[in-house]
Amino acid sequence: MTGLTIWTYDWVPEGPRGFVRDLRLRWACEEAGLDYAIATVPFDGRETNHLDRQPFGQVPYLSDGSVEMFESGAGLLHIAGKSEALMPSDATGKAQTLQWTLAALNSIEMVTLPWWFLALSGDESSALSGWVAKRLYQLETVLAGREWLAADRFTVADLLMADVLRIPKVRSFGQRPASEAFVARLTDRPAFRKAHADQISQFEAADRTRAQATA
Ligand SMILES: N[C@@H](CCC(=O)N[C@@H](CS)C(=O)NCC(=O)O)C(=O)O
Structure with missing residues (x-):
């Protein structure tokens, strides 16, 4: 191909x-x-x-x-x-995009995925819950202060973070209005x-x- x-x-x-x-x-x-x-x-x-x-x-x-x-x-x-359209070519914008793309995988999904998986297998009291809460509320603070994660514009980092956050169990975790608005905004894109x-x-x-x- x-x-x-x-x-x-x-x-x-x-x-x-x-x-x-x-x-x-x-x-x-x-x-x-x-x-x-x-x-x-x-x-x-x-x-x-x-x-x-x-x-x-x-x-x-x-x-x-x-x-x-x-x-x-x-x-x-x-x-x-x-x-x-996905990643700015200037050094600062590109670095921010790479940083937040990796953060979506390695700081957020790295915690939410095993937590979701354990809950699926019936372990709702997972010790991971506290870690999930910590990470999601830290991210909530970030998203409360800005529309986009990197470079003041849409990038692939937003796409990936929204995809990680839109998993229903993650999306409904706690009261996180900025994160919810972020996911709603991103998933409303054509x-x-x-x-x-x-x-x-x-x-x-x-x-x-x-x-x-x-x-
Ligand atoms: N880290 C991998 C994870 C891939 C992954 O979990 N893929 C799922 C579908 S979304 C899958 O193939 N699941 C079937 C399986 O694990 O047997 C990536 O991001 O590509």
């Missing part, structure tokens, strides 16, 4: 629809007006069927000519490098809405294909 191609699963159950991380990459391409294709790898057998492309059997991964990469954050930065709708449509089409195959 020569152009930018985002790889995701061919189908997922209802629960993760609208949240599969290929959406991050779709959203970035939509914001930047970049052409891209979607390609799929089977959900069934995911533990082993594409380890050569994503060593943890997960999605997304992308190809862009000779470039092949996994990790949604890495993919986002790769895409952001193609467009000023590029997000298109990416989200496209992901949902893809998996709904896969439902129909599966139903025909078993009819």
Whole structure:
């Protein structure tokens, strides 16, 4: 595949629809007006069927000519490098964007994801709750004082932070009006809405294909 191609699963159950991380990459391409294709790898057998492309059997991964990469954050930065719409080219703006992109993954999602996962498995009293509260309220203070995380404008850092914060269990944690306004603002962007709708449509089409195959 020569152009930018985002790889995701061919189908997922209802629960993760609208949240599969290929959406991050779709959203970035939509914001930047970049052409891209979607390609799929089977959900069934995911533990082993594409380890050569994503060593943890997960999605997304992308190809862009000779470039092949996994990790949604890495993919986002790769895409952001193609467009000023996602990352400013001046040194200060770029540094701020990189900093907040990494913070979304390594200071926020790094805490919220295991907490969410433990709760899913029934561990609501997780010791991680205090850590989640600390991080989310620290971020709330930041967002109360500004519209964008980096460079006084929309960047890929906002996209990623909003995607981390919009997980329903995270979004509804405590009273955090600035964070809620941030997520609402970001997910109201036409590029997000298109990416989200496209992901949902893809998996709904896969439902129909599966139903025909078993009819
Ligand atoms: N750190 C990875 C996480 C990827 C990830 O969690 N992907 C999920 C979908 S959003 C997945 O493939 N889950 C299936 C599995 O882990 O078996 C990234 O950001 O790309």
